Amino acid sequence: MSDENCDCKNGNCECGxxxxxxxxxxxxxxRFQRRYQTKAEQAEELETYLADLKLEVQAVEERLxxxxx
Numbered sequence: 159m160s161d162e163n164c165d166c167k168n169g170n171c172e173c174g175x176x177x178x179x180x181x182x183x184x185x186x187x188x189r190f191q192r193r194y195q196t197k198a199e200q201a202e203e204l205e206t207y208l209a210d211l212k213l214e215v216q217a218v219e220e221r222l223x224x225x226x227x
Contacts, residue, residue: 195203
């Protein structure tokens with residue numbers, strides 16, 4: 159739903175899930191929402207994701223070791 163069709167300002171939010179109107183009640187802050195990331199932002203996000211995956215692998219390995227004892 160677009161911001162033009164959203165009646166959230168009047169207390170009648172019927173946007174539903176998947177709304178991209180950007181209004182505050184739909185998870186936005188009423189400002190412009192970026193859609194694209196720079197290469198540096200993408201790389202940083204992937205580095206963070208990779209670190210999280212490595213921690214997950216470590217946790218699974220520890221859990222498996224505990225279960226085998």
